[in-house]
Amino acid sequence: MIKRNKLSYIVLLILLFLTLSIFLSSCNNKIVDVSVECVQNVRPKDFSIDNMQVIFSYKDGRIENLKVTRDMISDEDYEKLSKPGRHTITVNYEKNKSIQTEINLLKASNNDTFFDTLVQSIQKAAPKDNINGEIEASVYYEITGQPRKEYSLKLKFTLDIDTKQGAENYLELVIEEDREIIFGVFYKDNPTGPRPYLYVKVDGPFTNLLSETQNKFLSVSTDSYFGTASVPENDELMTFEGFLDYVLSIVGYDQFVPLIGIGKDLLFSNAAISEDSSVNTIDLDLKKITDMLPALVENPGAEAIARDFIASIGGDFGLVEVISGLVTPAKIRFNSFYDADGALKTLDVTDKDGNKKIDNLLQLNIEGIANAGINIGKISVYVDDTAFSLPLDRGIENWDEGEVSFERWVLQQYKEMLGYGIKRDPREGIEAHYDINYTEIDNEYNKLDVYRPSSKQGEVLPVIINVHGGGWVHGDKESVASYCQSLALQGFAVVNINYHLMPSAYLPKPIQDIFDVFNFVMDEENADIYGFDTNNVFLTGDSAGGHYAMLSASVLLDPELSEVYGVESDIQFRAIGVNSTGFTFKEVLKIPLPFAHYYVNQFFSDDLPYTAYRDDPRYIEMANSLNLENNRIDLFPPMFVSSAHGDLFKVHSERLVDELEKYDIEYIYDFREQNDPANPERFFLGHDYNVNAPDWPISVEVNNALCAFFKNHIQETD
Numbered sequence: 009m010i011k012r013n014k015l016s017y018i019v020l021l022i023l024l025f026l027t028l029s030i031f032l033s034s035c036n037n038k039i040v041d042v043s044v045e046c047v048q049n050v051r052p053k054d055f056s057i058d059n060m061q062v063i064f065s066y067k068d069g070r071i072e073n074l075k076v077t078r079d080m081i082s083d084e085d086y087e088k089l090s091k092p093g094r095h096t097i098t099v100n101y102e103k104n105k106s107i108q109t110e111i112n113l114l115k116a117s118n119n120d121t122f123f124d125t126l127v128q129s130i131q132k133a134a135p136k137d138n139i140n141g142e143i144e145a146s147v148y149y150e151i152t153g154q155p156r157k158e159y160s161l162k163l164k165f166t167l168d169i170d171t172k173q174g175a176e177n178y179l180e181l182v183i184e185e186d187r188e189i190i191f192g193v194f195y196k197d198n199p200t201g202p203r204p205y206l207y208v209k210v211d212g213p214f215t216n217l218l219s220e221t222q223n224k225f226l227s228v229s230t231d232s233y234f235g236t237a238s239v240p241e242n243d244e245l246m247t248f249e250g251f252l253d254y255v256l257s258i259v260g261y262d263q264f265v266p267l268i269g270i271g272k273d274l275l276f277s278n279a280a281i282s283e284d285s286s287v288n289t290i291d292l293d294l295k296k297i298t299d300m301l302p303a304l305v306e307n308p309g310a311e312a313i314a315r316d317f318i319a320s321i322g323g324d325f326g327l328v329e330v331i332s333g334l335v336t337p338a339k340i341r342f343n344s345f346y347d348a349d350g351a352l353k354t355l356d357v358t359d360k361d362g363n364k365k366i367d368n369l370l371q372l373n374i375e376g377i378a379n380a381g382i383n384i385g386k387i388s389v390y391v392d393d394t395a396f397s398l399p400l401d402r403g404i405e406n407w408d409e410g411e412v413s414f415e416r417w418v419l420q421q422y423k424e425m426l427g428y429g430i431k432r433d434p435r436e437g438i439e440a441h442y443d444i445n446y447t448e449i450d451n452e453y454n455k456l457d458v459y460r461p462s463s464k465q466g467e468v469l470p471v472i473i474n475v476h477g478g479g480w481v482h483g484d485k486e487s488v489a490s491y492c493q494s495l496a497l498q499g500f501a502v503v504n505i506n507y508h509l510m511p512s513a514y515l516p517k518p519i520q521d522i523f524d525v526f527n528f529v530m531d532e533e534n535a536d537i538y539g540f541d542t543n544n545v546f547l548t549g550d551s552a553g554g555h556y557a558m559l560s561a562s563v564l565l566d567p568e569l570s571e572v573y574g575v576e577s578d579i580q581f582r583a584i585g586v587n588s589t590g591f592t593f594k595e596v597l598k599i600p601l602p603f604a605h606y607y608v609n610q611f612f613s614d615d616l617p618y619t620a621y622r623d624d625p626r627y628i629e630m631a632n633s634l635n636l637e638n639n640r641i642d643l644f645p646p647m648f649v650s651s652a653h654g655d656l657f658k659v660h661s662e663r664l665v666d667e668l669e670k671y672d673i674e675y676i677y678d679f680r681e682q683n684d685p686a687n688p689e690r691f692f693l694g695h696d697y698n699v700n701a702p703d704w705p706i707s708v709e710v711n712n713a714l715c716a717f718f719k720n721h722i723q724e725t726d
């Protein structure tokens with residue numbers, strides 16, 4: 009009896025265990041959520057129920073998908089899917105079981121509507137919240153017989169120009185080779201503490217452009233640069249074309265606005281918009297770009313560049329093979345979403361099926377030779393109150409501190425990248441005297457050349473002193489020697505000078521150098537040696553050199569400024585000529601960019617806090633004089649001003665001419681359009697074109713006009 013009871017207990021326990029197991033299993037198999045996934049926000053013609061799935065989520069974490077078929081949707085609902093609008097659709101996935109889902113289908117739009125809406129939505133969003141962006145992409149290539157190479161790019165940014173308190177601007181740009189950083193920039197605002205650091209790493213192939221670096225550099229707060237955006241009225245919002253015209257007119261390329269419009273309509277298509285204007289999409293057809301590539305084969309220069317690049321990575325094929333090996337790319341879609349006020353919420357890039365991760369967006373396959381491609385991990389912009397922070401897993405906080413600030417490091421890189429002019433044999437008909445020390449100090453900055461026409465040996469000639477350009481940090485007399493010699497052939501003794509550049513020296517040193525040149529020319533012994541007519545001296549300069557030339561003239565004409573700069577000279581100028589000149593730091597490129605403040609700071613000291621030049625008594629007067637309209641323009645001699653349609657800084661020439669008009673100063677403004685009759689070759693007339701290419705027919709005409717202007721102001725002496 010006892011044995012039977014024990015057996016009964018065992019059986020009972022087994023039954024209870026099995027029952028519990030079945031119960032628990034049924035619990036785990038319980039569906040906790042049912043949803044529908046499909047490609048949203050497309051036009052009806054692009055929508056397909058083949059892309060619809062019912063998603064079952066189970067308690068144990070499992071996910072199951074059920075493909076939606078035509079018989080799961082009623083005829084009435086199916087008819088809805090042929091029309092734009094936000095539709096509620098019922099999907100019958102089992103007997104007596106169904107789920108409703110909302111599908112937003114867009115109506116056809118046009119390219120202008122998409123781009124206008126996007127540009128205006130950004131203008132509305134910026135004052136509200138931070139604009140955050142992320143891009144993740146990679147490039148790989150594999151050449152037969154070599155290991156596969158892969159480079160990844162990651163960009164993150166926070167643009168904080170909203171009207172809220174605080175500063176949260178952020179930048180992270182990283183390029184990695186096989187997971188090692190070869191180029192990296194990290195920055196985060198530090199509005200309440202000391203100056204923030206900007207972390208920079210330069211390695212690998214990038215050392216061909218910049219100095220090898222892994223440092224943290226003191227910088228200035230980006231919030232001080234950008235400030236806050238104002239909330240625009242609707243009638244103040246720029247359209248896409250208006251924005252393009254504004255930006256390109258700043259740099260003198262507004263003639264390309266129609267061309268960009270043609271390119272936009274060629275490459276973008278299938279624009280669509282929701283009924284409530286909350287969603288806007290457009291497709292970019294990369295195939296239209298690759299279809300244009302065969303035309304490059306006809307350009308020998310393009311073929312040579314391609315072969316050189318391919319050889320540098322170990323390949324032995326050319327542009328023809330590359331073009332023929334390109335796999336036809338698919339279209340990609342830009343999707344933008346807006347709030348009720350029309351401000352941007354998100355913008356992302358996907359394939360036609362809505363996938364943000366796009367493998368082999370562009371792919372090259374040269375069978376048996378090479379394989380390459382571009383992968384997109386993410387391209388996304390969104391507007392909210394979040395901001396990125398510096399990474400904690402990169403070790404950047406342990407990087408050594410740079411010896412200079414980031415701004416000064418940039419100046420050093422700029423100077424090194426541009427290099428120096430090459431001393432060449434003088435032009436035919438030129439008598440040249442090279443590398444004359446104009447001070448008692450023998451260094452590269454305090455040297456000058458003198459050029460005279462060899463046909464005028466022994467004659468006393470009017471003098472032109474030329475100040476070269478180069479953004480105040482670059483350039484030398486060799487870079488403008490050909491231009492200066494072309495002026496000398498017109499019957500002048502041209503003095504072509506070097507002077508101290510940033511960051512090797514602060515103000516007032518460069519202006520003191522120029523005054524040393526003035527006094528060198530006026531010295532009787534030098535005038536006898538080089539045949540200077542010291543009663544007829546003219547001054548020229550291009551770009552930053554034009555700015556320094558006019559600043560020096562301002563100092564010369566104002567005893568108080570002469571005292572501030574610690575200079576004096578009895579030189580007098582009959583006229584001044586400037587080409588593509590700088591004029592003011594109040595506006596740079598018509599926009600009050602940080603570039604202006606950053607540059608002004610660099611004129612004085614690398615250790616100054618942001619805009620200290622406005623407050624420090626050591627610098628206020630000199631900083632004020634850098635904006636030439638603050639000086640005695642009313643005392644200027646006659647002026648010859650040249651610029652052109654493609655001159656990046658033509659606004660400076662326009663501002664100068666306005667000041668000359670105001671004070672009734674005699675001047676000629678020689679402004680050239682691209683289609684000028686003297687330019688039948690249609691050379692691009694950009695910044696300093698007549699200085700950099702003095703032998704172009706149009707340059708010859710402009711430079712001859714300058715010399716003629718000077719000759720009209722020569723005064724005969726006994």
